[in-house]
Amino acid sequence: MIVDALPLSRAAVDRAAEHRPDGLAHALAEPSTRVLLVDDGSVLTDEAFDLLLLSPDEARALVADPVASHVDERAEHTVSPDGRVAGGLSSDAAAVPTASPEGTDTDGLWLLLGRDADGTAYAARRVLGRRPAPATGSASDVLVHAAAGAPDSADPPPTPLPPGARWSSLRVVGATLSARDAGLATSAVALDAWHARHPRCPRCGAATVATQAGWVRACTVDGSEHYPRTDPAVIMAVVDDADRLLLGHATAWAAHRWSTLAGFVEAGESLESAVRREVREETGVVVDTVEYRGSQPWPFPASLMVGFRAHARSTDVAVDGVELESARWFTRAELRDAVAAGDVIPPGPSSIARALVEDWYGGRLPAGPEV
Numbered sequence: 001m002i003v004d005a006l007p008l009s010r011a012a013v014d015r016a017a018e019h020r021p022d023g024l025a026h027a028l029a030e031p032s033t034r035v036l037l038v039d040d041g042s043v044l045t046d047e048a049f050d051l052l053l054l055s056p057d058e059a060r061a062l063v064a065d066p067v068a069s070h071v072d073e074r075a076e077h078t079v080s081p082d083g084r085v086a087g088g089l090s091s092d093a094a095a096v097p098t099a100s101p102e103g104t105d106t107d108g109l110w111l112l113l114g115r116d117a118d119g120t121a122y123a124a125r126r127v128l129g130r131r132p133a134p135a136t137g138s139a140s141d142v143l144v145h146a147a148a149g150a151p152d153s154a155d156p157p158p159t160p161l162p163p164g165a166r167w168s169s170l171r172v173v174g175a176t177l178s179a180r181d182a183g184l185a186t187s188a189v190a191l192d193a194w195h196a197r198h199p200r201c202p203r204c205g206a207a208t209v210a211t212q213a214g215w216v217r218a219c220t221v222d223g224s225e226h227y228p229r230t231d232p233a234v235i236m237a238v239v240d241d242a243d244r245l246l247l248g249h250a251t252a253w254a255a256h257r258w259s260t261l262a263g264f265v266e267a268g269e270s271l272e273s274a275v276r277r278e279v280r281e282e283t284g285v286v287v288d289t290v291e292y293r294g295s296q297p298w299p300f301p302a303s304l305m306v307g308f309r310a311h312a313r314s315t316d317v318a319v320d321g322v323e324l325e326s327a328r329w330f331t332r333a334e335l336r337d338a339v340a341a342g343d344v345i346p347p348g349p350s351s352i353a354r355a356l357v358e359d360w361y362g363g364r365l366p367a368g369p370e371v
């Protein structure tokens, strides 16, 4: 089974869900609690790209946690407590919900991730409105506070990051973080993305506020509760009777980038049916048996990649030209030589796609040529 080989699938901290109702306040009152900072797919790391874990006070000082409410600049709209939608990116703090009978805005900014076997709590602090947003971060980054769109003397000044600290995309550092830290960062990135995209109630359109240490959003009007979304996607290593692997090159990708086929599961569809449908739609290849190989959370923003080995009953390839530009079969020797020559750039090392390819290949792929 390949699950444990996947960087973002590893978890070593108990999620402690039963303690969420009052767990956040307790955790933030404990100096031993470790806090990571998260924003838009990135986490704060040190120079060695290890997760930077702070005490609650250190995290508060860094983000200068002062005000009663925060504008989430990534939300399409902000909504007033009585349900009025204030269009666009409002800097009017009064337009943002701050509390409900069940929760406070604290639950949406601080996320309780769990506790380890020693009882140490782990939390994440969302950093809203960081500007600019570098892909991998640099030491000169500053934390810019919410409502940073228009200059306002009431805004606290940007806080410099600690020496050596940098914002790092989880896509990049996920492969090298420890099992514990990869699990923490993955949950934090997933929850952050969900909060940013779900400011409103899907039933009535009114404001929602976070409760349950950041794991639930509750409607301020009808009280309905909403949970983090996970959208399943299938990803598959399709293998024929000659033990060749089918890889595709998507129209949107850079030259030489090849990977396994993948696609989202449609409403009412089984995983196995989704595998067969996607392979047939994208390449014309008919698949019969489908075998589960492992899964990987992919919180960009809300996917769960479910990985399979699939057996091809046919081998003629006819790409649609829309999603896929080309697809072809590789023997192990062909793939090895193509990767070594730089003619094929395989999927990244933190991805389940890479794990599925190497599961078929029987070991690590060779390194590509130095660029």
Ligand SMILES: [Zn+2]
Binding pocket: 201, 202, 203, 204, 205, 206, 219, 220, 221, 222, 223, 224
């Ligand atoms: Zn509602």
